[in-house]
Amino acid sequence: MREVDEAVRQDEFGDIMRRYGVLIGAVVVLGLGAFGGYLFWQNQQESELESYSEQLVQAFDELEAGNFDTADSELAAIAANGGPGAASAARMAQAGIALNAGRDEDAVALYDTVAADEAAPPALRDLAKIRSVAVQFDDLDPQVVIDRIGPLAQADNAWFGSAGELVAMAYLEQGREEQAGPLLVEISKNEDVPESLRARTRQLAGFLGYDAIEDVEEMMAEIAEGRAANAAAAAQQ
16 A cells, blocks of 8 residues: 555656646746845845945045045045945035035035935934034024924933033023923933033033032042043143
């Protein structure tokens, strides 16, 4: 019986291959071709990312060396042809060059381009919004500032300190000290915010009558450490 069953299975398999062998072979070949194409595409993508990363590093080296025109030209090429991340980083650097040259309008246009690019990394989009508002702050209506970056002035946002300070200043221009004071206090107590910004907001909050100091001794120790670090840096220079 086993021999008969085996013979039947062989006959059935042979019949299937005679009927559908060409089709099955074509499907296998197409599948292998598609997989090979995907591997090739993935390799090309990785090669392009590496290339743009190298170009960015080279452009930043030019910036550090003070060769702004050369860096700007290299960054423009990356912004035009690079992927979302590389292009956004290049435009942010271009905006910095524009600011350094006193071309505020060009810088704002670049920041706004990054902020509006849905393909750009979210962190860079948020930073671009903040930088754009900071450059235009004196010319913007305070409510416009609040509307644009108010949602970023939250403790769980990576740019809370920078956005929060600008929003607090906008509140002050509107005469809303009761809104500005607590926000400044919150910034000054957030350990993820740079110490220079914490100190600045702490001082401004105190000027408005809001006590942002929880531990006087700890604050004095931080100030002493900061002064010591500055003195050491100055001595090295």
